[in-house]
Amino acid sequence: MNKTVLALTYLSVLLVACTGKTKGVDASASEEVKLEQYIVVGRTLYLQHCSSCHQKNGQGLARLYPPIAGADYLENNIENVVCNIKNGLNGPLVVNGIEYNQMMPANHKLTPLEIAEIATYIYNSWGRSDGLVGVLDVEKYLRGCQAK
Amino acid sequence: MLEKEMNNRVSGLLAFMSAVMLLGCDLQSEKKLPYLGRREVNNSDTIYHTIADFKFVNQDSNYVTQETFRDQIYVSDFFFTTCPTICPIMKTQMLRVYEKYKDNPQVGILSHSIDPKHDTVAVLRSFAERLGAESDKWHFVTGEKEEIYKMGQTSYMVSAVEDPSEPGGFIHSGAFILVDKERRVRGIYDGTLADQVDVMMKDMEILLKEYE
Numbered sequence: 001m002n003k004t005v006l007a008l009t010y011l012s013v014l015l016v017a018c019t020g021k022t023k024g025v026d027a028s029a030s031e032e033v034k035l036e037q038y039i040v041v042g043r044t045l046y047l048q049h050c051s052s053c054h055q056k057n058g059q060g061l062a063r064l065y066p067p068i069a070g071a072d073y074l075e076n077n078i079e080n081v082v083c084n085i086k087n088g089l090n091g092p093l094v095v096n097g098i099e100y101n102q103m104m105p106a107n108h109k110l111t112p113l114e115i116a117e118i119a120t121y122i123y124n125s126w127g128r129s130d131g132l133v134g135v136l137d138v139e140k141y142l143r144g145c146q147a148k
Numbered sequence: 149m150l151e152k153e154m155n156n157r158v159s160g161l162l163a164f165m166s167a168v169m170l171l172g173c174d175l176q177s178e179k180k181l182p183y184l185g186r187r188e189v190n191n192s193d194t195i196y197h198t199i200a201d202f203k204f205v206n207q208d209s210n211y212v213t214q215e216t217f218r219d220q221i222y223v224s225d226f227f228f229t230t231c232p233t234i235c236p237i238m239k240t241q242m243l244r245v246y247e248k249y250k251d252n253p254q255v256g257i258l259s260h261s262i263d264p265k266h267d268t269v270a271v272l273r274s275f276a277e278r279l280g281a282e283s284d285k286w287h288f289v290t291g292e293k294e295e296i297y298k299m300g301q302t303s304y305m306v307s308a309v310e311d312p313s314e315p316g317g318f319i320h321s322g323a324f325i326l327v328d329k330e331r332r333v334r335g336i337y338d339g340t341l342a343d344q345v346d347v348m349m350k351d352m353e354i355l356l357k358e359y360e
Contacts, residue, residue, distance in 0.1 A: 053236040061240055063278040101274070105232035 035120065035132045042121025045114055049107055058126050064102050066095035069126035078119065082138050083145035085115050112138045181326075181334040181355055185305060198331040199303045204260070204289035204296070207273040212258070212287045214331065221355050222256035223348070224325045225339055226300050228263035229275045234322045238339040239279060242324070246286050248349060254356060257286040262297065262320060264290040305333065324348055328355055 047056065050068075054060055058069030068074070073095045074081060088106035092099050110118075112135050119133040185197025199214070206212045223245055227235040242257060249255035261267035267275075272288040281288075290296075300306050306323040326335040326348060334355055337348040 052233065055240065061236065062243070062280045064239070064275070065236065100278075102278070103230050 031132070035124070038117045038120035038132060039124050041114075042117035042119070043125075045110075045118050046121050049110070050118065053102075053104075058122070060095075063098060063100060066093065066098070066100045068122050071095050074123065074128070078123070078133065078137075079141045079144060081122075082115055082119055082133075082141040085118060086110060086142060087145055112142060115142075179354055180358075181328075181351055184333040184336060196332045197305075199327055199333070200299065202295070202299055202303075204291035205269060206283060206287040206289050207269060207276045208283045209269050210283075212289050216287065217256050217258070217327075219329060220254055220256040221329055221334075221352065221359075222258055222327050223352075224258045224260070224304055224327060225323065226260045226262050226296075226304075226306065226320050228261050229267050229271055230263065234320075234340050238322055238324075241339050241342060241345045242286075243279065243281075244342075244345060245324075245349060245352075246281055249352070250282065250285055252356075254359070255285075255352065257281075259286065259288045260296050260300065261288065261290045262293075262300070264293050264296060305336065326351060326355065329359060 053065040054068050055065075058067060060067035066073070073093075084104060085107060087108075089104035092101045094100075116133050116135045116138040119138065122128075123130040123133055183196045187197060188195045201214055203211055203213050223242070225238060225242065227238055229235075242259065246257060261272065267288075267290050269290065272290060276283065276286065276288050300320075304323075304325045306321045306325065322338060322340040324337045324339040324345065325333055326337070328334050335348060335351050338344040
């Protein structure tokens with residue numbers, strides 16, 4: 001008798017758990033998967049294109065290469081971050097109150113999708129969780145970059 | 149009876165292990181670094197490959213020559229400040245070497261720019277300062293391009309060649325070259341790999357012991 005009750009309770013818990021997951025949350029679940037995918041690919045691209053200077057942990061190197069982890073430069077500045085990844089950067093740049101002045105190379109070969117993945121990675125790592133940076137947004141930001 | 153046998157076995161094992169450990173210590177203390185490069189034998193005297201004389205200018209506009217590294221072992225590499233690929237990794241690794249040996253007067257570091265046209269004294273000074281490197285320990289040098297390339301290829305036995313198709317326009321090996329106080333090359337390591345640089349720093353300890 002007791003066993004039957006237990007089994008039933010167990011089953012109902014399972015059912016609730018299942019419905020809880022699927023019920024009306026389809027969109028956000030797939031968003032979450034997409035975010036996860038962007039972060040994973042973004043990390044690979046980051047290690048390939050960015051980590052030599054900014055280091056694997058995003059800490060930068062001395063006063064030569066600025067940090068990305070914990071950088072105030074990221075705050076409300078996604079447009080410039082995207083443009084810098086694509087076009088590189090010349091001249092002085094202040095990050096967290098420290099001036100850096102090392103040329104950042106352009107990455108003309110990166111596609112908008114790849115830039116979106118890298119941006120998503122750095123905006124969702126090292127204490128940040130700003131969510132997805134989408135391809136359409138990146139394309140929009142890229143159109144707005146100042147021609148160099 | 150059984151207990152005694154066990155005891156015998158244990159002590160036998162202990163003796164064996166101690167012997168292995170002692171042997172290990174012995175081997176380590178006697179390990180000597182090789183002499184790299186071509187050698188010649190003259191009447192039973194072996195003449196080893198040595199670094200040729202050089203004269204470059206460092207980040208303080210001072211001349212850097214063999215005399216600069218008198219009574220020092222030193223690590224040499226080739227880079228340029230605008231290199232987007234392996235140089236930042238090399239500098240990250242060399243900074244570890246610098247941090248470890250900055251208070252040891254017997255150790256120096258010599259980084260050659262292979263883009264001396266761009267890497268002027270002022271550019272190198274700014275680069276070194278931002279990296280946090282003191283001039284009397286870590287020399288960043290510039291000079292005649294042909295001279296620097298020749299040193300790289302013939303003395304330090306690494307390649308530093310121009311290639312317009314590469315990002316930055318140069319290809320180079322990323323090697324760290326360990327030189328002893330008699331200008332002989334005692335080790336060449338991949339300066340882009342942290343574990344290779346670990347090996348080099350262990351080798352530097354072994355080399356320094358030769359001069360104790």
